[in-house]
Amino acid sequence: MHDVVLNAQGIAKSYGQIQALDGLTLEVRAGEILGLLGPNGAGKTTAIRVMTTILPASRGHFTVMGVPDSRPEEIRALIGVLPESNGFPLAMTGADFLIYMGRLYGQSATRAETKATELLSLLGLENARRARITTYSRGMKQRLMIARSLVNDPKLLFLDEPTLGLDPKGQQEMLQRIREAAEVKRVAVILSSHSLEVVEAICHRVLILNRGRVIAQGSVAEITRRVAVPHACRIQFPAEAVPKALSVLSAMAGVTVERHANRLDELIVSFQGTRDDADMNAVVQHLIQAGVPIQAFSRESVRLSDAFLSMIAEVQT
Amino acid sequence: MNEEEYRQSGWQVVLTSELRRLWLGRWGPLLLLVFSIFLSVYIVILAADPEMNVLSQRMIINQTIQVTELVGIVAVLLLGADSFSGERDRGSLESLLLTPVPRGQLVIGKLLALLSLWLGMIPIAIPYIALVARGTDVAMASLVLLVIGGTLLVGLSAAVGVLVSGLSPTNLMSFAFAVGVMLLLVAPTQLPAGVRDSPIVDWLVVSNPITAVDRYQSAVIDGGAWTNGVWLLLSPLIALALAFGLGPRFLNNRLSLHGGFRP
Numbered sequence: 001m002h003d004v005v006l007n008a009q010g011i012a013k014s015y016g017q018i019q020a021l022d023g024l025t026l027e028v029r030a031g032e033i034l035g036l037l038g039p040n041g042a043g044k045t046t047a048i049r050v051m052t053t054i055l056p057a058s059r060g061h062f063t064v065m066g067v068p069d070s071r072p073e074e075i076r077a078l079i080g081v082l083p084e085s086n087g088f089p090l091a092m093t094g095a096d097f098l099i100y101m102g103r104l105y106g107q108s109a110t111r112a113e114t115k116a117t118e119l120l121s122l123l124g125l126e127n128a129r130r131a132r133i134t135t136y137s138r139g140m141k142q143r144l145m146i147a148r149s150l151v152n153d154p155k156l157l158f159l160d161e162p163t164l165g166l167d168p169k170g171q172q173e174m175l176q177r178i179r180e181a182a183e184v185k186r187v188a189v190i191l192s193s194h195s196l197e198v199v200e201a202i203c204h205r206v207l208i209l210n211r212g213r214v215i216a217q218g219s220v221a222e223i224t225r226r227v228a229v230p231h232a233c234r235i236q237f238p239a240e241a242v243p244k245a246l247s248v249l250s251a252m253a254g255v256t257v258e259r260h261a262n263r264l265d266e267l268i269v270s271f272q273g274t275r276d277d278a279d280m281n282a283v284v285q286h287l288i289q290a291g292v293p294i295q296a297f298s299r300e301s302v303r304l305s306d307a308f309l310s311m312i313a314e315v316q317t
Numbered sequence: 318m319n320e321e322e323y324r325q326s327g328w329q330v331v332l333t334s335e336l337r338r339l340w341l342g343r344w345g346p347l348l349l350l351v352f353s354i355f356l357s358v359y360i361v362i363l364a365a366d367p368e369m370n371v372l373s374q375r376m377i378i379n380q381t382i383q384v385t386e387l388v389g390i391v392a393v394l395l396l397g398a399d400s401f402s403g404e405r406d407r408g409s410l411e412s413l414l415l416t417p418v419p420r421g422q423l424v425i426g427k428l429l430a431l432l433s434l435w436l437g438m439i440p441i442a443i444p445y446i447a448l449v450a451r452g453t454d455v456a457m458a459s460l461v462l463l464v465i466g467g468t469l470l471v472g473l474s475a476a477v478g479v480l481v482s483g484l485s486p487t488n489l490m491s492f493a494f495a496v497g498v499m500l501l502l503v504a505p506t507q508l509p510a511g512v513r514d515s516p517i518v519d520w521l522v523v524s525n526p527i528t529a530v531d532r533y534q535s536a537v538i539d540g541g542a543w544t545n546g547v548w549l550l551l552s553p554l555i556a557l558a559l560a561f562g563l564g565p566r567f568l569n570n571r572l573s574l575h576g577g578f579r580p
Contacts, residue, residue, distance in 0.1 A: 055574070073419055074417070076417040083412065089404075
């Protein structure tokens with residue numbers, strides 16, 4: 001039964017008249033990665049701060065591994081957090097910082113030191129372990145803060161923009177680490193990010209917040225299915241065949257054709273009010289019958305970013 | 318008990334880290350150096366300035382003790398005022414608040430580390446007090462008074478600094494408020510003698526920890542018995558007990574990421 005790591009019911013947080021979070025209800029299971037999405041000011045950071053016991057909720061309650069939010073110290077012992085504000089005691093070295101944090105989680109000096117060495121190595125900071133944090137680059141500080149979030153072997157991990165400040169290789173490695181933590185160690189992860197590609201790449205489920213309210217929740221596939229984004233395909237032609245293709249396609253009913261912004265030999269064909277694959281077949285048939293050579297054909301899938309933007313726009317109008 | 322079984326309480330871990338930061342960092346040694354230079358200059362001026370010679374030796378002893386205590390109060394107050402609001406400004410407080418250590422223990426750890434600065438100042442001040450008190454019958458009494466009175470006031474000052482810092486949203490506000498509180502407490506020591514004779518002012522003097530300690534020290538150094546006016550130490554004792562007893566408990570529920578009275 002206690003596959004459920006986090007269970008939150010109707011969490012609300014207000015600052016005076018401002019309702020930062022309103023009725024957040026969610027459940028996260030062991031090994032699951034939940035993406036938290038939303039525009040700036042949607043309430044993502046507030047949600048994380050409430051569920052990490054940094055801020056008290058104005059309403060609602062939650063449990064972590066069955067521990068109620070009325071016992072915040074016990075909850076903090078179970079969770080790891082990559083917070084939004086990642087300041088450090090700059091005079092400390094990376095190793096000293098992690099050892100200090102480990103000790104604050106009740107680890108013995110030996111255990112804290114072993115853990116610090118292990119994490120610094122895991123995050124690629126072993127060569128900087130004796131350097132002061134003040135000498136670290138932004139990416140290194142981000143890695144160190146991620147190491148800090150793992151210092152207590154958490155059951156639930158909150159990551160606020162985990163790839164911020166990392167180079168592309170570092171981002172890939174980071175996502176791989178998060179995946180491993182979820183799959184191998186069965187850590188439940190809540191990941192907040194503005195990068196929809198990151199969320200789409202590793203999250204099992206997504207929760208979209210806007211102005212403190214949940215506007216959608218489900219798997220990436222479920223979310224994208226809900227959105228009425230035009231059904232479309234891309235077709236590539238030899239450059240000289242493009243005008244003929246344009247005239248053939250323009251004559252078809254229910255079809256909108258536009259040129260690709262950067263590629264002169266490519267057309268984007270959208271189908272209004274239908275999601276039937278037969279339409280695509282009909283387009284190809286028409287082109288072949290008219291003697292237009294086709295070099296490449298690809299179906300446009302609805303991406304999470306399309307769904308996200310569409311939902312936010314819908315709510316705002 | 319082997320090492321793996323050994324666990325420190327959260328406040329001990331914070332205390333150890335803060336002591337390391339204070340004494341292996343630049344602030345502790347620097348403050349002690351400045352303090353010793355300041356005391357040297359002060360004593361030289363007292364000894365060399367003919368105008369100062371109109372002061373009796375006992376008055377000079379009393380002034381030296383007061384100045385030493387004042388330096389301790391101010392140094393600890395300012396470091397205390399930086400304790401939490403400084404971390405807030407630097408963005409490192411959230412990391413600390415995310416640990417399972419109760420907030421009250423974070424406060425105790427930082428508070429005790431601040432007192433170590435006073436423990437470092439006492440040995441520096443002892444030779445100077447001994448120098449100005451040489452040849453009098455209150456040399457030993459002066460040293461004891463410095464330790465007792467100074468510890469009471471510096472402890473209180475540390476608690477005020479940490480408390481204000483825990484509640485202030487910014488470091489600037491913390492410094493301004495802490496200095497304001499301390500000026501209010503120190504101001505009555507500068508009241509002219511005539512004003513002090515009023516019963517209301519007298520009551521204010523004995524209930525203000527700083528002026529109460531000042532009056533007790535003056536009485537003992539002027540030749541009074543230890544027991545004469547020892548009740549004057551009640552207000553600093555009560556204030557210190559309240560600050561150390563209730564301060565961490567108060568902040569345990571109120572120390573927050575953004576400051577303010579509400580959790």
